[in-house]
Amino acid sequence: MNNPLAVKLGSIQLKNPIMPASGCFGFGQEFAQLYDLKQLGAVVVKAVTLRPIWGNPTPRVAETPGGMLNAIGLQNPGLDVVCREKLPWLAEQDVPIIVNIAGETVADYVAVAETVSRQTGVIALELNISCPNVQKGGMAFGTSPETAAELTRAVKAVSSVPVFVKLSPNVTDIVEIAQAVEAAGADGLSLINTLLGLAIDLRKRRPILANVTGGLSGPAIKPVALRMIHQVYRAVALPIIGMGGISSAEDVLEFMLAGASAVAVGTANFVDPLIMPRIINQLPGLLAELGVNSISELIGALEV
Amino acid sequence: MNKYLGTILNSARLTSNVFKLVVSVPELTENVTPGQFCQIRIATELSHDPLLRRPISVADYDPTRQKLTFIIRESGRGTKFLARLVPGQQIDLFGPLGTGFPVHRLVKGDRALLIAGGIGAPPLYYLARQLHANGVECATILGFRSHSESFLIDEFSQFGPVRVVTDDGTLGSCGNVCTEITAWTSEGLDWTHGFACGPLPMLQALQAQLAGDGRPVWVSLEKRMACGLGACAACTCRPANPNSTASGPRLVCKDGPVFLLGEVELGE
Known part of the structure; x- marks a missing residue:
């Protein structure tokens, strides 16, 4: 019998469309104490940079209406430790790995991409050009079509696996960026990263986050994500991993209708650490209820 | 750790803004170490707001009846939600989480000094109960802003001598936990291991006061x-x-x- 949850992301076959959003799942070890990661369509790991990064001062998170701000600042142990310890462990869990990569310069991204794309179990890279919480690199690469395209070309030239470019919503026209990275050879897109926001402690007259601003995630951003995926799906031919506030099986199908071929669950992992297996278990029943035989029929099937 | 469904057995006010929740968690069979905490879910199936769980330290645990106690200060939207829970209501707990106090580093005859500031007292209560059961002597300093904000004094007194200190002198001596350590030390207080939980300025002051002391002090x-x-x-x-x-x-x-x-x- 055909698996009703199977999807294709370009050349990549996934047994289901559910994966964690980068930064919300570490390198998988913590959640593996709660469930078998093999159940997931893939695991997207926390952003990896050439050298270890401490990240921003704390407080790094603040709750906001229906969501949260974070300004972690890409804290990670660096390429060497990730390749020596984190990825080999994850590969043993028998789950496809997508590595989110970040850097301050094009050369940084290229060096990380060249190495991590050749690690066992890695099926794709997610090019992070949309982190709003670092001084250099991050979102700076994702707000101009030319810069985004140049970086995409450079990473594509060295990567041995497909490259998904994770787009920032903090732009005037996300379609323009999507088209630029498509023309530069990207194999797919991830959208959206967090929306830049500010939370204030009234009594202290200070921002809650030490970094002043942070990235907004959670259910609060879901309509923005759906709108952007819809716009981009209509304008480019690349497969899309959709994310932004997904908290239920229903949300997953809405993202797929808007044009996502797979989805990433982020902040909801903090609310319910078992949410991804729960969604995967609920999807077949929901599809049956909707009279849908295969989840991939829904991709881009929004009627407007 | 795991995700558990708990049922509220009791909710009681200890002060105008501190309350105690006793929760029955029948499926909880793992060990809960003093100092560990649970992430209590606030969001419901019907509402995404407030969204995040609240990390609350375990104030007591009865493993034979699978009863967890949390003592919480009502300070924001999440804790206000918890304050409104009534007996019979169910809550979703994720825990026990984190690395707690090294209870078993102490043996019979060791002398523990417990130093609590305000809402820092609850995790030390569960610690004191376990230390006392292990034959460790416990001396406790409880610091509060004021008499009206004090709680758990009688409970700590079951395990050894307690000194209370308040910012305004309305209960016990007037001062803070650091001045009380000095005063009690001059009267012969003797301890081998210290444990502290309280506001950041209190912990910073303790660190300055105990710099070079040599005796181990654990802080939450x-x-x-x-x-x-x-x-x-x-x-x-x-x-x-x-x-x-x-x-x-x-x-x-x-x-x-x-x-x-x-x-x-x-x-x-």
Whole structure:
């Protein structure tokens, strides 16, 4: 019998469309104490940079209406430790790995991409050009079509696996960026990263986050994500991993209708650490209820 | 750790803004170490707001009846939600999480000094109960802003002598936990291991006062966190000695919340 949850992301076959959003799942070890990661369509790991990064001062998170701000600042142990310890462990869990990569310069991204794309179990890279919480690199690469395209070309030239470019919503026209990275050879897109926001402690007259601003995630951003995926799906031919506030099986199908071929669950992992297996278990029943035989029929099937 | 469904057995006010929740968690069979915490879910199936769980330290645990006690200060939207829970209502608990106090480092005959400031007292209560059961002598200093904000004094008194100190002198002596340590020490207080939980300025003052003391002191820290599991890296703190072997970032939720005083930098 055909698996009703199977999807294709370009050349990549996934047994289901559910994966964690980068930064919300570490390198998988913590959640593996709660469930078998093999159940997931893939695991997207926390952003990896050439050298270890401490990240921003704390407080790094603040709750906001229906969501949260974070300004972690890409804290990670660096390429060497990730390749020596984190990825080999994850590969043993028998789950496809997508590595989110970040850097301050094009050369940084290229060096990380060249190495991590050749690690066992890695099926794709997610090019992070949309982190709003670092001084250099991050979102700076994702707000101009030319810069985004140049970086995409450079990473594509060295990567041995497909490259998904994770787009920032903090732009005037996300379609323009999507088209630029498509023309530069990207194999797919991830959208959206967090929306830049500010939370204030009234009594202290200070921002809650030490970094002043942070990235907004959670259910609060879901309509923005759906709108952007819809716009981009209509304008480019690349497969899309959709994310932004997904908290239920229903949300997953809405993202797929808007044009996502797979989805990433982020902040909801903090609310319910078992949410991804729960969604995967609920999807077949929901599809049956909707009279849908295969989840991939829904991709881009929004009627407007 | 795991996700558990609990039923509220009792909710009671201890002061105008501190309340106690006793929760029955029939499926909880794992060990709960003093200093560990649970992430209590606030969001419901019907509402995404407030969204995040609240990390609350365990104030007591009865393993034979699977009863967890939390003592919580009502301070924001999440804790206000918890304050409104009534007996019979169900809550979703994720825990026990984190690294607690090293209860078994102490043996019969050791003398523990417990130092609590305000809402820092609850995790030390569960600690005191276990230490006392293990034959460890417990002396406790409880600091509060004022008489009206004091709680748990009688409960700590079951385990040994208690000194209360208030900012305004309305109960016990007037001062803070540091002045009380000095005063009690001059009257012969003798301890081998220290344990502290309280507001950051209190912990910083303790660190300054006890610098070079040599006796181990463990402190329980608090930091804004999201996952509670060690995955999101929100609650990072820096090791005080960057050259130590574990010089990477330390996480309050996983490596802590209990640290040896001096192990990590005490800051926001």
